[in-house]
Amino acid sequence: DTGVSQDPRHKITKRGQNVTFRCDPISEHNRLYWYRQTLGQGPEFLTYFQNEAQLEKSRLLSDRFSAERPKGSFSTLEIQRTEQGDSAMYLCASRGTGTGGYNEQFFGPGTRLTVL
Amino acid sequence: GNSVTQMEGPVTLSEEAFLTINCTYTATGYPSLFWYVQYPGEGLQLLLKATKADDKGSNKGFEATYRKETTSFHLEKGSVQVSDSAVYFCALNPGNTPLVFGKGTRLSVIA
Numbered sequence: 001d002t003g004v005s006q007d008p009r010h011k012i013t014k015r016g017q018n019v020t021f022r023c024d025p026i027s028e029h030n031r032l033y034w035y036r037q038t039l040g041q042g043p044e045f046l047t048y049f050q051n052e053a054q055l056e057k058s059r060l061l062s063d064r065f066s067a068e069r070p071k072g073s074f075s076t077l078e079i080q081r082t083e084q085g086d087s088a089m090y091l092c093a094s095r096g097t098g099t100g101g102y103n104e105q106f107f108g109p110g111t112r113l114t115v116l
Numbered sequence: 117g118n119s120v121t122q123m124e125g126p127v128t129l130s131e132e133a134f135l136t137i138n139c140t141y142t143a144t145g146y147p148s149l150f151w152y153v154q155y156p157g158e159g160l161q162l163l164l165k166a167t168k169a170d171d172k173g174s175n176k177g178f179e180a181t182y183r184k185e186t187t188s189f190h191l192e193k194g195s196v197q198v199s200d201s202a203v204y205f206c207a208l209n210p211g212n213t214p215l216v217f218g219k220g221t222r223l224s225v226i227a
Contacts, residue, residue: 004159033214042120042205042217043160056214091160105215107152107160 004108006092012114013082020078021111025094032075033105034067035091036060043091049075050097082115089113118143122206122218129196129225137191137221139180139206147208149173149182149189150215154203163191163204196225 005024013019025032030051035043046065047057051072061067064082069075079086089112093105123138141149151163151173164173169184178193189206206218 035214040219042207042219043215044217045214048214093160104162104165106162109157109159 004092004094004106006090006108006111008111009109010112010114012116014116015084016081018078018080019082019113020076021090021113023075023077023092023094023108025074025092026096026106029094029096029106030072031095031097032069033093033095034075034077035093037089037091037110038087046077046090079113082113084115087113087115118147118208118210118216120206120208120216120218122204122221124219124221125203126222126224129223131198131225131227132195133225135191135193135196135200135223137204137206137223139189139191139218141187141189141206141208143187143208143210143216145210146184147210149180150207150209151178151180151189151191152205152207152217154205154220156202160205196223198225198227201225 007022033048034046037043045058047067049069064080067077089110091110092108095103095105119142121140148167150165152160153163164175166173166182172181180189180191203220203222205220207215
C-alpha cells in the first residue's frame with residue numbers, strides 16, 4: 001500500500017456545477033478525515049468517519065456538502081451548486097485506532113478545486 | 117476553544133543558518149502537539165510530535181519541545197538545507213479528535 005490517494009488531483013468547474021472527490025485511505029485504517037485548505041491558511045477540519053459512520057461534522061460543512069464512506073473503505077465528498085468560495089485544496093487523511101499511543105494521521109496529496 | 121498561532125512567513129534563510137519557527141497554542145486539557153511539513157506539490161507529512169509536557173520531538177535534525185508553562189512548541193533546526201524549503205504547520209490534537217492547524221509558515225532556504 002502506497003498511502004492515501006485522492007482523485008482527481010485537480011478539478012476546474014463552473015459556478016453552480018456539482019463536483020465529487022474520492023479518497024482511498026490506507027487499507028485497514030478505520031478513521032478517515034476530510035479537511036479543506038485555502039490559500040495561505042492551514043487545513044480546516046470538515047468531517048470524519050470511523051468505518052462507515054460519520055461521527056463529526058464541522059460547521060464549515062454547509063448543506064451543499066455531503067460525504068459518504070460506504071462499506072468503510074473509500075470515501076467521497078460531494079459539493080453541490082459550487083460557489084467561488086469553495087475553491088480550495090481538499091485533503092483526506094486516514095489513521096488506525098490501534099491500542100496505546102498516538103496514531104498518526106496520514107494525508108493524501110489533495111484535490112485542488114477551482115470554481116470559475 | 118482550541119487554536120494554534122504560528123509566526124507568519126515567509127522566512128528566508130541561507131543554507132546552514134539556524135531556524136526557529138514559533139508556535140503557541142490554546143487548548144482545553146492536555147493536547148498532543150505536532151509539526152507537519154508540506155513540500156511543493158506534495159501532501160502533508162508528519163515531521164515530529166510530542167504527546168505530553170516536556171517531551172521533545174525530533175526528526176531529520178528538527179526539534180521541538182512541548183512547553184506547557186508557555187503553551188509553546190517552537191520548531192528549531194541548527195543548520196538548514198535547501199531541501200528544507202517547504203511550508204511548516206504546527207498543529208494540536210486535544211484527544212482523539214481532528215487536528216487543529218496553524219496557518220503555516222513558508223520557509224525558503226537559499227544556497
